[in-house]
Amino acid sequence: xxxxxxxxxxxxxxxxxxxxxxxxxxxxxxxxxxxxxxxxxxxxxxxxxxxxxxxxxxxxxxxxxxxxxxxxxxxxxxxxxxxxxxxxxxxxxxxxxxxxxxxxxxxxxxxxxxxxxxxxxxxxxxxxxxxxxxxxxxxxxxxxxxxxxxxxxxxxxxxxxxxxxxxxxxxxxxxxxxxxxxxxxxxxxxxxxxxxxxxxxxxxxxxxxxxxxxxxxxxxxxxxxxxxxxxxxxxxxxxxxxxxxxxxxxxxxxxxxxxxxxxxxxxxxxxxxxxxxxxxxxxxxxxxxxxxxxxxxxxxxxxxxxxxxxxxxxxxxxxxxxxxxxxxxxxxxxxxxxxxxxxxxxxxxxxxxxxxxxxxxxxxxxxxxxxxxxxxxxxxxxxxxxxxxxxxxxxxxxxxxxxxxxxxxxxxxxxxxxxxxxxxxxxxxxxxxxxxxxxxxxxxxxxxxxxxxxxxxxxxxxxxxxxxxxxxxxxxxxxxxxxxxxxxxxxxxx
Numbered sequence: 059x060x061x062x063x064x065x066x067x068x069x070x071x072x073x074x075x076x077x078x079x080x081x082x083x084x085x086x087x088x089x090x091x092x093x094x095x096x097x098x099x100x101x102x103x104x105x106x107x108x109x110x111x112x113x114x115x116x117x118x119x120x121x122x123x124x125x126x127x128x129x130x131x132x133x134x135x136x137x138x139x140x141x142x143x144x145x146x147x148x149x150x151x152x153x154x155x156x157x158x159x160x161x162x163x164x165x166x167x168x169x170x171x172x173x174x175x176x177x178x179x180x181x182x183x184x185x186x187x188x189x190x191x192x193x194x195x196x197x198x199x200x201x202x203x204x205x206x207x208x209x210x211x212x213x214x215x216x217x218x219x220x221x222x223x224x225x226x227x228x229x230x231x232x233x234x235x236x237x238x239x240x241x242x243x244x245x246x247x248x249x250x251x252x253x254x255x256x257x258x259x260x261x262x263x264x265x266x267x268x269x270x271x272x273x274x275x276x277x278x279x280x281x282x283x284x285x286x287x288x289x290x291x292x293x294x295x296x297x298x299x300x301x302x303x304x305x306x307x308x309x310x311x312x313x314x315x316x317x318x319x320x321x322x323x324x325x326x327x328x329x330x331x332x333x334x335x336x337x338x339x340x341x342x343x344x345x346x347x348x349x350x351x352x353x354x355x356x357x358x359x360x361x362x363x364x365x366x367x368x369x370x371x372x373x374x375x376x377x378x379x380x381x382x383x384x385x386x387x388x389x390x391x392x393x394x395x396x397x398x399x400x401x402x403x404x405x406x407x408x409x410x411x412x413x414x415x416x417x418x419x420x421x422x423x424x425x426x427x428x429x430x431x432x433x434x435x436x437x438x439x440x441x442x443x444x445x446x447x448x449x450x451x452x453x454x455x456x457x458x459x460x461x462x463x464x465x466x467x468x469x470x471x472x473x474x475x476x477x478x479x480x481x482x483x484x485x486x487x488x489x490x491x492x493x494x495x496x497x498x499x500x501x502x503x504x505x506x507x508x509x510x511x512x513x514x515x516x517x518x519x520x521x522x523x524x525x526x527x528x529x530x531x532x533x534x535x536x537x538x539x540x541x542x543x544x545x546x547x548x549x550x551x552x
Contacts, residue, residue, distance in 0.1 A: 094179040097186060103176050104194050107201055108266070108326070110169045115325045115425045116337055117165055118158045120362050120489055121147045122212060122533065127491040128508035129368040129482070133360030133396050133404065134518050135345055144361070149523040150505070154534035154551055163213070163536050166205050170219060173202040178222035196254030200267040203247035203275060204427075210240040211282070211493055214532045214548060218243055232544050234535075241283060248276040252292075257299050264317050265424075270299045271323035274428045274436075281436055282497050286444035293437040296322070301430040303459055308381035310429060311409040313422040322428035329415075329422035336421045338410035346390040347404065351411070354418040363406060364487070366399040366515070367508060372483050377461045382486050384408035395516050407487045426488055431456045435481045442473050449473060453480055460484075502526050 093099055124130050125148050132145050146152045152159060176198040185191040202220070209216045218235035220243060235243075251272035259266055273296045280289035302319045309315045317324065327336035343351050343358035351358070364383045372379040385403035397404045410423050434452040441447035454464035457480065465476055481494055495501040509524020529550025539545045 094175075094183055097183060097190065100176065100180055100183055100194050103172075104197050107169070107172045107176065107198055110165075110172050111201060111325055112327065112334070114162075114165050114169060116327075117162065118144060119162055119165075119208075121158060122162055123208075123489040123492050124487060125362050126150075127495055128504055129365060129486055129491045130362045130407075131365055131396070131512065133345055133363055133394055134516075135360060135394075138345075138357075141361070149519065150509075150526060150530055151522060152534070154537040154540070154547065156534075156536075159533050160536035160538055163209075163539065166209055167217075167219075170202055170205050171222070173198040173205070174220060175222045177202070177220070192254040193256065196251040196272070197267050199247040200251035200255065200272050200275065203244045203251065203272075203279075206240055206244050206247075207275065207279060210237055210244070211496060212533050213535060216240060217543075217545070234545060241279065244279055245276065248272050248279060252276060265324065265326040267323060268299075270296050270301060271428060273299075274322050274433055277433070277436055277440070281440055282493075284443070286440045289440040290437060290444060290447065293433055293440060296430075296433045297437070301433070303431060303434075303455055305459070307378050307459060308408075310426060311381075311412075311423060313412055313424070316424050320430045321424075321426065322430055322433060324427060325425040327422060327424055329417070329420045332420070335417075335419075336410075336423050336425065337419055338407070338423055338425075339415070339421055340419050342410060343406050344386050344391070344394075344404040346394070347386045347388060347406075350388060351386065351406075352413065352415050352418070354415070356418075362487070363396065363404070365508075365512075367511065368482070368486055369400070369405060371479070373462055375461050376483065377459075378483055378486075380408075382407065382409055382483075384411055395518065399515055409487055429485075429488075431459075431484055432481075432490070435477060435484060439474075439477050439481070442470060442477060445470070449477070453477060456480060456484055496531060501531050502528060 094103070121144055125132065131148050132141075134145075143152070143156050144158050146156065147158060177195055180191060180195050180198075183191075206216075206218070215234040215236055217233070218240055249272075251267065252269055255267055255269045255272055257269045259268070273292050277289045277292035277296070280286070280292060300319070301322060304310060304315070304318060304320045309318065310320055313329075316326075326334075328334040329336070339352060339358070340348075341359040342362045343360070344363070345357045345360035348354055348356050348358045369379070369383055384406050385400055386406055387403045391397040391402055391404050394404060410421070412421075412423060415421060434456055438449040438452040441449040441452070450464070450466055453476070457464060460483075465473070468476060478494065478498060478500075482491060485491070485494075492501075495504055505524065505526045509526065512524060513519045527550065529548065532548045534551035535545050535547050540547055
């Protein structure tokens with residue numbers, strides 16, 4: 059990791075620039091030592107930071123945030139066992155040498171490095187506007203805060219690196235910062251970002267991190283830390299920034315409605331550019347359904363497929379289920395056990411399925427990191443836990459859009475359960491379920507029950523599957539990091 063981080067190109071080139079990376083004259087080549095000289099070069103670096111954000115969300119990150127929980131599992135294909143280590147994440151069977159966990163760790167730290175280069179060098183650059191300079195730094199700090207928020211929830215204490223390394227020896231910390239220290243840095247970065255970022259953008263800048271995105275991140279951090287008053291304060295500010303709920307829930311995921319008034323922050327993708335496209339149907343869709351669902355020959359990934367648990371969690375009349383889950387009906391489903399609970403059909407995430415597709419492997423959906431409905435439900439949670447304010451004014455508009463009756467008159471415990479249920483179905487498949495289970499202390503209970511249900515319906519599962527222990531609520535520090543950097547392993551994994 060030390061060598062990898064040090065060798066990462068310090069020039070965060072835009073996608074078009076990368077196409078000509080080798081086509082340069084020696085006297086015009088910009089090295090890491092002389093690149094950060096102008097405002098335009100810093101802008102390219104910030105654009106590059108968004109580029110590696112795309113890479114994270116099209117990697118197997120979803121396996122560690124959604125498939126590890128009870129919303130999704132995978133389609134077992136006895137003829138292809140190449141992704142067994144990914145499947146072990148779902149079944150709580152991983153070891154510290156799991157390739158997918160190692161890859162996500164390395165990817166997030168690579169992305170943090172990109173942000174650190176910007177924040178370390180920006181003060182040495184002359185800007186035409188101090189506001190622009192603050193904005194670029196704020197974007198980098200928002201992304202860094204988001205990355206560390208992922209890391210601390212997935213791994214607990216982690217190395218805390220906030221400056222660009224000046225040598226290979228200093229490229230990686232050899233000890234892990236405490237959870238409190240990591241959260242202190244996250245909060246500081248999110249606050250700086252909220253003060254530096256604009257409430258909105260126009261034109262080609264739409265989709266960048268905004269004040270609302272930073273405040274939403276800050277609110278979720280406070281919620282996770284059980285500082286409910288601070289969480290409510292941050293999230294209430296978001297409600298004053300002009301966001302709103304779309305009339306149709308499904309429009310949130312339609313590529314034709316990108317960056318709408320409900321989108322607080324989304325990872326941006328463009329199927330028209332080879333390096334900018336998303337790929338979710340090609341990874342998530344049923345393996346045997348590629349020709350029918352996309353028009354191309356071959357196999358889909360069969361990953362991150364909805365479970366009976368989430369499909370049956372929707373209340374009668376909830377419009378969100380049909381906008382979230384698509385049931386693929388085909389005689390070729392017969393060999394797959396996963397179809398049994400769905401009357402012979404195989405479920406896929408409809409949120410990321412919008413045909414037709416012009417090119418194989420290239421889709422156009424953005425990934426919703428934060429939507430305004432999420433803000434409202436977190437605010438309802440914060441107010442209910444704090445014991446003040448009116449949580450119903452925030453949860454009921456979300457329910458009413460889904461075609462459900464409003465709630466009222468519940469005690470704190472009953473409303474807590476209702477809010478947690480609402481968050482699960484509203485945000486299903488958007489990489490929030492595992493974090494919600496951790497935050498609410500329900501992970502062991504819920505996943506133990508989920509494991510029992512999965513073993514009853516899927517004969518492929520071994521007795522060792524879904525044996526949930528408290529130490530497994532954190533992923534292991536990758537074995538490679540232990541060996542190369544001497545990092546201490548999380549308790550229970552050795």
